[in-house]
Amino acid sequence: MCKGREPVAQLYFYYSAMNAGKSTALLQSSYNYNERGMRTLIFTAEIDNRYEQSKVTSRIGLSADARVFGPETDVSSVIIREHQQTPVHCVLIDECQFLTKAQVEQLCCIVDDIDIPVLCYGLRTDFKGELFSGSHYLLAWADKLVELKTICYCGRKASRVLRYDGQGRVMSDGAQIDIGGNEKYVSVCRKHYNEAIREVKAAEYRS
Numbered sequence: 001m002c003k004g005r006e007p008v009a010q011l012y013f014y015y016s017a018m019n020a021g022k023s024t025a026l027l028q029s030s031y032n033y034n035e036r037g038m039r040t041l042i043f044t045a046e047i048d049n050r051y052e053q054s055k056v057t058s059r060i061g062l063s064a065d066a067r068v069f070g071p072e073t074d075v076s077s078v079i080i081r082e083h084q085q086t087p088v089h090c091v092l093i094d095e096c097q098f099l100t101k102a103q104v105e106q107l108c109c110i111v112d113d114i115d116i117p118v119l120c121y122g123l124r125t126d127f128k129g130e131l132f133s134g135s136h137y138l139l140a141w142a143d144k145l146v147e148l149k150t151i152c153y154c155g156r157k158a159s160r161v162l163r164y165d166g167q168g169r170v171m172s173d174g175a176q177i178d179i180g181g182n183e184k185y186v187s188v189c190r191k192h193y194n195e196a197i198r199e200v201k202a203a204e205y206r207s
């Protein structure tokens, strides 16, 4: 019988293409916990800074302090240490596509052994249509998968990300993460992604 049991914490993966309001959704969830007097712990990926303390900012102007994780960060130790000082009611992770397999395993333990819900927000695929490592293991292991939707210029659901270089040309190849570049990313539907990539490949073939 499950009657009378406490609710069990779960691991959530909120995924989308670019610009679907992931950081806004994260900050709203954190706010909801804080409003009820509950403590949250926010993490974001170390991309182009060396700071231990950073911020999650949303395009509509909200922001909150966050801890930074790199590939070597032992996220479970950080969470457990904080939780021992003052109880943590929810962990929120921005840019969770950059988590390693080991870090997703650690987050599963936080949910299952410490009973703290973990909410991860990030991209499903990169500009080549390939899964990021964090997204790969979150899709495999999360309890709840929630798609945050955004639309292509044609009105269809955008599920892909096109990467443009500094000259405004679509890139079909390159490293998954390019630090300090001035490229930009645009979310499009699968049809318009494939059309754009075919055009680039055809142009490369002609030249």
Ligand SMILES: [Zn+2]
Pocket: 152, 153, 154, 155, 156, 188, 189, 190, 191, 192
């Ligand atoms: Zn489209």
